[in-house]
Amino acid sequence: xxxxxxxxxxxxxxxxxxxxxxxxxxxxxxxxxxxxxxxxxxxxxxxxxxxxxxxxxxxxxxxxxxxxxxxxxxxxxxxxxxxxxxxxxxxxxxxxxxxxxxxxxxxxxxxxxxxxxxxxxxxxxxxxxxx
Amino acid sequence: xxxxxxxxxxxxxxxxxxxxxxxxxxxxxxxxxxxxxxxxxxxxxxxxxxxxxxxxxxxxxxxxxxxxxxxxxxxxxxxxxxxxxxxxxxxxxxxxxxxxxxxxxxxxxxxxxxxxxxxxxxxxxxx
Numbered sequence: 001x002x003x004x005x006x007x008x009x010x011x012x013x014x015x016x017x018x019x020x021x022x023x024x025x026x027x028x029x030x031x032x033x034x035x036x037x038x039x040x041x042x043x044x045x046x047x048x049x050x051x052x053x054x055x056x057x058x059x060x061x062x063x064x065x066x067x068x069x070x071x072x073x074x075x076x077x078x079x080x081x082x083x084x085x086x087x088x089x090x091x092x093x094x095x096x097x098x099x100x101x102x103x104x105x106x107x108x109x110x111x112x113x114x115x116x117x118x119x120x121x122x123x124x125x126x127x128x129x130x131x
Numbered sequence: 132x133x134x135x136x137x138x139x140x141x142x143x144x145x146x147x148x149x150x151x152x153x154x155x156x157x158x159x160x161x162x163x164x165x166x167x168x169x170x171x172x173x174x175x176x177x178x179x180x181x182x183x184x185x186x187x188x189x190x191x192x193x194x195x196x197x198x199x200x201x202x203x204x205x206x207x208x209x210x211x212x213x214x215x216x217x218x219x220x221x222x223x224x225x226x227x228x229x230x231x232x233x234x235x236x237x238x239x240x241x242x243x244x245x246x247x248x249x250x251x252x253x254x255x256x257x258x
Binding site: 049052053056062063066067069070071073074077078103106108109111112119122123126127129130 | 133135136138139140141142143145146149165166167168169170190193194197201204205
């Protein structure tokens, strides 16, 4: 298995971890009565600021994961893996790991810079996959 | 162009959509708000809002298109038909972006439909 695919699996597991660290406080704060319901109405209790940030971080990560997934799988299936693309994959993953605490603690402009690093690394991987 | 290069090209198109949507957000919401943790909800309007909706739709389209292409490639079932379907998908999604950004009705729905139908065809070819 190529390094890009290893990173892809780790990125998917990071998604699971992020889901857990968002869902657990969200359930505690909103109440299981609400989260288990069909959520037809807005919740009566509010999520804390940090939990809401984790929710937004999770949404952003889905977009990043699907783009990274394409880049990693195209590079692998077309045998275009190089040390450069492997390094870019690790940079993407490192950025996405750093993104979670950066968002949770409201780091400004750190969160945007970290996001830009991950975005840039994915762009370069896709360009590498194209040629 | 092969199916995989089309997939990579579509990934770049979605990244471009994200970039355009961020640039629109910079104008309407200020860079300060974008870099903050966005604890208060602010909404965009006009072209930036349309780009936001186009992005959400592109992500959905990608989540369906990418597995179809990857199944075809991994199973070695690519053909001239699957290449044509992938090309139709990419062209439709390239047209979709400006058409949505400028709010052109009907055409947007038609190109969306072309991309959707091409994805359906790809799954039937993969089966």
